Amino acid sequence: MTGGASARTSFARRVSTMLYSRPRTRLGLLLSAPLAWLVLIYVASLAALLVTALWTVDDYTGAIKMEWTFDNIVHVVTGSLYQTVTLRTVGVALLVTVVDLIIALPIAFFMAKVASSRIQRLMVIAVLMPLWASYLVKAYAWRSVLSHDGILAWLLRPLGLDTPGYSLTGVVLTMGYIWLPYVILPLYAGLERVPNSLLEAASDLGAKSFTTFRTVVLPMLTPAIIAGSIFSFSLTLGDYITVNIVGGASQMLGNLVYTNVGTANNLPMAAAIALIPIVIMFGYIAAVRKTGALENL
Amino acid sequence: MKFMSALKVSVVATAVALTLSACGTAATPTASSDVPTKLGANEKTLSLLGWPGYAEDGSNDPKVDWVTPFEEETGCQVTFKPYGTSDEALSLFKTGDYDAIAASGDATLRLIAGGQVAPLNTDLIPNYANVYSFLKNREWNTVDGKTYGVPHGYGANLLMYNTKVVKPAPTSWDVVFDKASAYKGKVTAYDSPIYIADAALYLMVHKPELGIKNPYSLDETQLAAAVDLLKAQRQNIGEYWSDYLKSISAFESGDTVVGTTWQVIRNSMSAKATVEAILPSEGATGWSDSWMISSTAKSPNCAYAWLNYIDSPKANAAATEYFGEAPVTQAACDFMASKDTCASYHAGDEAYAAKIWYWTTPITKCLDGRKDVQCTDYARWTEAWQEIKG
Structure with a gap:
């Protein structure tokens, strides 16, 4: 039991040491979740909106036709x-x-x-x-x-x-x-x-x-x-x-x-x-x- | 830098995934033209799409349940998805997740043309034989002699008015068109492009020189006349309605005194409301809904069983009485909880039914048989409707 606990402690410590010496990784880990949220959910959907505006719809069947048009x-x-x-x-x-x-x-x-x-x-x-x-x-x-x-x-x-x-x-x-x-x-x-x-x-x-x-x-x-x-x-x-x-x-x-x-x-x-x-x-x-x-x- | 490149990779991957999934939905299912000649064993599940209240399993109201007996009888476990407008129905049905759909006439032709529904062998639906004959082989359920849908129920868009305010009692739609200015700000109309047909129906009777033979088959001149009529009506409209609860509250408070309605709205009004709903002399538009089976159905046998079940007297009585429309067989009238229901919806009254122009999809090919002109299609109507509302 004690052995496992100390192994965990030392692992956590190693991670913490590693992060301390690599400020870029630290920043990346800190920002990746909110950035992914912002980029994927917000920017990507805005881009999808812009792209969709350039398509048309088949008048009768209502299917979206992916042909570029302004x-x-x-x-x-x-x-x-x-x-x-x-x-x-x-x-x-x-x-x-x-x-x-x-x-x-x-x-x-x-x-x-x-x-x-x-x-x-x-x-x-x-x-x-x-x-x-x-x-x-x-x-x-x-x-x-x-x-x-x-x-x-x-x-x-x-x-x-x-x-x-x-x-x-x-x-x-x-x-x-x-x-x-x-x-x-x-x-x-x-x-x-x-x-x-x-x-x-x-x-x-x-x-x-x-x-x-x-x-x-x-x-x-x-x-x-x-x-x-x-x-x-x-x-x-x-x-x-x-x-x-x-x-x-x-x-x-x-x-x-x-x-x-x-x-x-x-x-x-x-x-x-x-x-x-x-x-x-x-x-x-x-x-x-x-x-x-x-x-x- | 490593972080940035990882980010780039994930963005590109997402974009690719989005594009792929978009391409997936763009493929249209191919129509299967061969009609089944006999049915196999029932599958385990059945996925349905329909207007709210078309397949109740008791989860909204324990007393309202005609799905459970079907499940017990056939072993098909039903999932039901309700939709709000015909157009929402089309986009939902395109996902291919549904075995059968209850669609109104303004959607059925588009489903058939898109190859999303399969032709039916009505011999495999024994209860179809008892359906009122004036509902069979109509332009919204039959194309090129092939039947694509079995009727669920039908009703008319009626004229409702406040008996205290609107005097003398109207007999014509002119109270919402030419004479609407008397009730300026208190007139209502149904908020959908298909309402253009109501104006066309009025013009068909009052402006015969326009030559309108079918309110769903309008050339550019005829559509322009209907649009002008509706633009004039717009000046007198208090509000448009598509949510029937909003319409009830507006009539009860007196904010609306005259306009189109459904029988179910009249029936839902409180007893002290001084309103009357009539079928005016010009006739009216209406709906006749059909159950159709997907051309890519995963459970076609269960779907056939459902189509047969919904036209059985007991189930049809329960479903149409709950929604507030006429049933499709005379036998259903015996199973209604209220004996007046069939009379109030004029079930089976062929003269009454003949006055109803059922919703159907306007297409460029004129439905009234004219070959020399192109008619206006639903997309054009949608555009016109937005113009009218301004």
Whole structure:
């Protein structure tokens, strides 16, 4: 027994000695699992997506024909349907991002700078709480809220207004609600890093609250705002379930992908459409990189 | 460096593996044209693909079970995979994992053309003899005189309306087309390219100058007219439906007051819902589903046994009553749990059935017999449907 144990110890020791003297092997072993995950699952599937977009489907039998063609991509870039839907999707994603930032900024500011640490903890829990419920539950809850005999209509009718019903407005409201925690949290973390002394110094030097916010807080907060906007913008860009549930008859890019995979059984076309949000996100991140905001992240 | 080259090797290996597996699926099975003349001993397993609720073994509801008696009777152990749309069914069936499939008419012709299903010898399916004759030898189950499928059940896409809101009571589809603006934002339609046929059916009656003879056989001009009608309808649509539970909730809450529906949706509505479902004067589109056997079936004998079993009165009654559609034999009506079922689905009513244009796949060869023009196919319809929704 002791002999076996010592043999094991010495084996472990030998391995450890070997790894100590070979830093490259050590690094390789450490990184191989996550890298394999990233390369095989993520990069390979993205590459497969690109390749699939270059194939076509036999119209009748629905079998994929592996002949190289740019038809799908040309079709997606030039087709008026895809242009309209892309513009609509980007518009909705921008609106959701703006709505979320407007709601999240004061909440995050209150949490980071005003609230006592007890309230702060409670608010973090409150912000995270909606994430415990399933996405579908929240979307269907909004379906009943937006219904024409729902709570929103009941609240608004005395004011002479009406519920937006199942429409793009409904989609913006629902998505704004669902992605809100993802925007509040980075803003909160960003504001926590702004030292109180800077705010006091600004006020000592005579700056009013808005000037302080504009000249001190906002520049320091930009990376957090960008991080939050990437979440709300990219998550909205790819969504199709919320649109299905509260969007009425409207469709977004995700719905076109879904129809092409499901109803139309046209995987190459779906892949070509799926490239649109990827290109938009690459463009957005490249633009953000130019501003230098990513380095402060 | 060693690490990097190992990485390269693994990436290349994966790429090769991906390509190989992709090539594997690209090969289409060859159609076997010879029909079996007699059956052998049953195999041990049977793998089925069908609409949800087409082969219940009691795992969803212990009281709903017509698969277990079949298993006991034949010794064929059944596995069942449900699908959501005809197109999903096609891609699943292409894997070759299934012995038999229950397919609607918008999928069957594509299965036959792709050589994925085999012609049947109906003499080996004794219960087929009792099937309503108006369901046999139709364009969605028979090609070149060869029968590829035995009927499972059929039903019509009806017009449902809220009796409190939609007045006077409609008798025509015009409430969802030409007169739809009266209910702007509260009209619904089925979310599938096949719904174009509903518009074509309406035009067939109201715009005879277009010369539509079959709503599934449209040339470019006729399709354009149907698309225009649906684009005008789009302005009044509250939401499209493909999930029947969503349709029920929209009608119950009053967010939708008029639109297409299925009998099963009407039957599932709560008692206080003020809705009515009718077959309008123009007739309606509908479905007639068939069980077909894979041309590469691993258990063809069990599959034949299943096709015979599903047309037996008791099993057919259980299956169609559960789904909410008409059974395919008169004898099945005696086995229904509710005596009203056959009447409410108009089972065997040939005049009613003649008003139904059953879903079938639009193809470039015109189904109405025209030789001088090319008709629009399903791919074209799918594209048009996305345009309509905008």
